Amino acid sequence: MSTTANNLNNKLGAGATGTVLDHPAGLFILFFTEMWERFSYYGMRALLVLFLVSDISANGWGWERADALKLYGTYTGLVYLTPILGGWIADKFLGARFCVVLGALIMTLGHASMAMETEIFFYLGLGLLIAGNGFFKPNISTIVGGLYDKGSDKKDSAYTIFYMGINAGAFLGIMLCGYIGESVGWNYGFGLAGIFMFVGMMQFYLAQGIFGHIGAKPSERFEEEDEHEEKDPTVIRDRLIVIGVLAFFTIFFWMAFEQAGGSMTIFAKDYTQRALTGTTATLFTTVNLILTVGPVAIITWVLLLLFKQTFHKYTLSNIILGLGFAFIWFLVLWMLYRQYTGGDTVTVPASWFGILNSFFIIAFAPLFSKLWATKYNPSGPVKFALGLILMGVGFAVLAYGSQSIGLGDQTATVSMWWLIIAYWLHTMGELCLSPVGLSYVSKLAPAKFMSLMFGIWFLSNAIANKLAGASGSYIDKISEEYGLSTFFLLFTGITIGAGVLMLIISPFLKKRMHGIH
Numbered sequence: 001m002s003t004t005a006n007n008l009n010n011k012l013g014a015g016a017t018g019t020v021l022d023h024p025a026g027l028f029i030l031f032f033t034e035m036w037e038r039f040s041y042y043g044m045r046a047l048l049v050l051f052l053v054s055d056i057s058a059n060g061w062g063w064e065r066a067d068a069l070k071l072y073g074t075y076t077g078l079v080y081l082t083p084i085l086g087g088w089i090a091d092k093f094l095g096a097r098f099c100v101v102l103g104a105l106i107m108t109l110g111h112a113s114m115a116m117e118t119e120i121f122f123y124l125g126l127g128l129l130i131a132g133n134g135f136f137k138p139n140i141s142t143i144v145g146g147l148y149d150k151g152s153d154k155k156d157s158a159y160t161i162f163y164m165g166i167n168a169g170a171f172l173g174i175m176l177c178g179y180i181g182e183s184v185g186w187n188y189g190f191g192l193a194g195i196f197m198f199v200g201m202m203q204f205y206l207a208q209g210i211f212g213h214i215g216a217k218p219s220e221r222f223e224e225e226d227e228h229e230e231k232d233p234t235v236i237r238d239r240l241i242v243i244g245v246l247a248f249f250t251i252f253f254w255m256a257f258e259q260a261g262g263s264m265t266i267f268a269k270d271y272t273q274r275a276l277t278g279t280t281a282t283l284f285t286t287v288n289l290i291l292t293v294g295p296v297a298i299i300t301w302v303l304l305l306l307f308k309q310t311f312h313k314y315t316l317s318n319i320i321l322g323l324g325f326a327f328i329w330f331l332v333l334w335m336l337y338r339q340y341t342g343g344d345t346v347t348v349p350a351s352w353f354g355i356l357n358s359f360f361i362i363a364f365a366p367l368f369s370k371l372w373a374t375k376y377n378p379s380g381p382v383k384f385a386l387g388l389i390l391m392g393v394g395f396a397v398l399a400y401g402s403q404s405i406g407l408g409d410q411t412a413t414v415s416m417w418w419l420i421i422a423y424w425l426h427t428m429g430e431l432c433l434s435p436v437g438l439s440y441v442s443k444l445a446p447a448k449f450m451s452l453m454f455g456i457w458f459l460s461n462a463i464a465n466k467l468a469g470a471s472g473s474y475i476d477k478i479s480e481e482y483g484l485s486t487f488f489l490l491f492t493g494i495t496i497g498a499g500v501l502m503l504i505i506s507p508f509l510k511k512r513m514h515g516i517h
């Protein structure tokens with residue numbers, strides 16, 4: 001057996017099971033845990049603003065749009081701030097695994113609390129979600145990397161698979177919580193998020209033996225792991241600098257990316273032709289059906305692969321996971337049944353474009369994961385540059401598509417293809433940058449404060465979310481004076497500029513990574 005395989009087996013101890021898609025089966029336990037958690041996160045998030053601005057007669061709170069967006073911004077910002085604390089606590093005292101369970105429990109209580117729909121419980125719920133995510137998010141990311149040797153080339157591929165789990169959850173959560181919240185009742189939507197958070201927690205808790213020593217308390221950590229660590233302080237410092245630089249560049253990426261929830265949604269709502277008739281309507285209906293069922297089928301296939309390896313050993317965890325899935329299939333088919341009893345004109349909802357991102361990730365992540373495992377695997381900084389440039393090109397497409405919109409026009413009927421292509425380009429960029437970023441944190445940070453470094457990594461998201469809201473709010477002002485096209489072009493300029501800069505400094509960064517590819 002190779003030393004690498006030996007190390008891994010030592011770390012995993014008696015809990016080790018076979019591989020799934022060439023990766024340790026444990027990766028897929030994390031895949032599904034993260035999937036349920038992101039289901040809850042994105043599902044709740046999709047409802048938050050809609051619920052707040054809905055009329056009191058429609059059981060909402062009748063808030064002004066600006067106030068609702070402010071609360072939304074504060075929430076999404078804070079959610080990415082607490083991982084620093086959760087990461088630090090895990091490294092220092094509790095260990096990553098315990099923190100994942102703790103975070104999941106706190107978030108389950110948070111969702112349950114929100115489902116009560118009284119003012120106090122609503123805010124209490126948001127607070128619990130913010131705290132819970134702090135424990136959960138950085139630590140589950142740490143455990144993924146722990147499954148591999150420190151600088152392992154397989155990490156990019158592993159985090160890309162993990163990222164597919166993230167987006168499988170986002171996809172299902174936005175679709176199902178969104179639909180149920182809006183068409184059945186807000187508290188059902190909020191409650192559904194809680195149910196799946198609980199499923200995720202139980203499924204992880206019951207299968208955690210599979211991780212052996214990985215993510216254990218600092219006092220119980222496998223010593224060999226530390227012995228293999230780089231001890232040279234210059235190397236450690238250099239690698240931390242690289243993480244800092246990469247984190248800084250991701251701010252530009254996410255600032256542009258997060259226009260999705262703001263200015264790009266406004267573009268979808270007011271400037272695109274979404275009323276379809278005749279063949280186009282039928283075509284859309286068919287595509288939408290494939291788009292809905294396809295991802296669920298793909299994930300079910302992954303689930304079956306995992307069962308094959310782990311059912312005998314982690315039976316109860318697998319059963320809970322399977323039941324969760326059966327419920328998802330039921331909800332999806334029920335939703336489709338209700339939706340498809342309509343007529344032959346279709347108006348594509350503006351929110352529909354929101355699921356395109358996660359759909360494209362699920363569809364393309366396997367390809368990227370394979371690509372990063374071949375010789376066509378550029379270095380991290382080059383992938384980052386590519387990600388930023390693709391983001392810029394996406395905005396250039398939007399700018400081109402909106403050329404016909406006059407200064408200050410409040411509505412238009414531009415083809416929705418521009419938006420679809422832009423989302424596709426943004427997603428390809430995301431696949432070059434975001435999972436790869438997680439992988440590089442895992443490869444470059446010392447094991448002793450790995451979770452804290454993930455916390456710091458997510459901090460750039462908090463900043464970017466804030467900047468996204470601030471820059472997006474200029475949409476009307478800029479379109480009135482210079483046109484909507486110019487507004488989008490600004491994002492092209494910023495991200496392509498950042499991408500080119502990244503390319504220029506990439507040799508410098510590579511040197512400071514000291515041998516990590």
Ligand code: GLN
Binds near residue numbers: 038166254434461
């Ligand atoms: N979509 C990914 C997630 O939810 C990345 C989000 C982010 O880093 N902004 O984890």
